[in-house]
Amino acid sequence: MPWPGHAGDAGRDAAGRAVYVRPAAIPFPAANPFTQAKAELGRKLFSDPALAGAGDRACASCHDPVLAFQDGRARADGLDGAPLPRRTPFIADAAWGERFFWDGRAASLEEQALGPIQNPREMNQTLDGLVRAVAADPAYPPLFAAAFPEAPRITADTIAKALATFERTLLSPQSRFDRWLAGDDQALDDSARRGLALFTGAAGCTLCHSGWALTDHAFHDIGRPDEDLGRGPILGEATLDHAFKTPSLRNVGNRAPYMHDGSLPTLAAVIEHYARDHPDRPSLSPDLPRIDLSAADKADLVAFLHALDGEAPAPALPAVIAESLAAVEAPPVIRQKDKQFSLAHVRLRAGQTLIVHNDDRREHNVRYATDAGRDYNSGIQEPGDTVAMPFPAPGTYHVYCGIHPKMKLDVDVE
């Protein structure tokens, strides 16, 4: 059955394959550009237990480099000995992330990094204590001087920037799928190839696991039975209850157990989840497949997922500053089909409104928040709904969808 918006049979042509090819460079934000010195400082901070309140836990204690930057557990233990509410996620390829944590509550890696440090059950450290602990180690001042030559200060901000820079250099390893994409037809066996055809076709997986990292970076309720409400409470929208971020599937076979709560032990169990009936609740994603899979289909899907497992180190990629497109005069209506704004960067005059029409078959949520405290939130924008976004004052506004944050629209107001 053809699925609207699916990526097509990726095996058929070069254009189909191109969608899955790893980008040629790592994007860094202009506000925190890459330098080798900053990445090296971040690497040291990442594995330094001195960052924790009791000096007993590093980022790497949970995001273990030898365990694909995860910990191989359903849920890591909190400092009180009881499991944390959610599983330690994959942090490779985070340079391409849109929002962080399973529920997307952090807008950047810089913002994310200070979360676990201050969490009483994770590292239990105050920001003042953090700065004191780092400054107390004589190895650090010269490293901060090299990393931040203009203002070599040890602050929560520079610590977060160094950690984020290091994290952006973490890439998922090369896989048989990458070799196949590069033209080695033998890299996928028949079963994996059938699995790929199902994944991009009848099974509808690419409705959410799309693009080179096999994620749309968006939030969906896929019907897991637990009580965690995920993105819903963050957005204040019940239709996003039980919605979690679509995980990347790169190196997935080496990252068991699965899901935000680590509740599924194997890839076979994940496929069984998709093949089962789902709870009948209003938040359930309309993109969730309702499919009959034979035992052979299930095995083929698992074979394809294993073709994403790492078999060689990631390629060395250059660092670039992520650029946005040049602004164009705003057209009368911006459209939102297939989880994309029809333009990425427009120009308006102060006081003008921007008309945004949802011609997708999904709900959206357009919003912005400015440093000057001006906020706009459309609430849930149903398919067919049109909203008029106000832009009261000059400046640049970063508009995005709270459900599909890869949908981004910069608005320059003159």
Ligand code: HEC
């Ligand atoms: C006790 C284990 C633990 C420690 C220590 C820890 N993390 Fe995490 N990390 C987690 C868990 C669990 C989550 C998911 C939490 C959630 O989504 O609510 C997470 C989420 C993240 C994410 C978000 C990934 C994504 O794609 O959304 C990043 C990035 C991250 N951690 C980096 C760090 C850094 C940097 C440190 C050190 C400053 C750190 N972590 C320390 C367990 C840990």
Ligand code: HEC
């Ligand atoms: C409606 C969007 C959507 C569709 C369609 C979808 N997934 Fe997912 N997938 C997700 C989300 C969201 C999660 C994480 C859910 C959670 O943690 O509770 C997930 C988790 C997974 C995981 C676990 C990854 C991890 O690191 O925990 C695998 C494997 C997976 N999906 C494979 C598939 C396959 C195979 C298909 C097609 C049969 C598919 N998905 C279809 C959204 C989707």
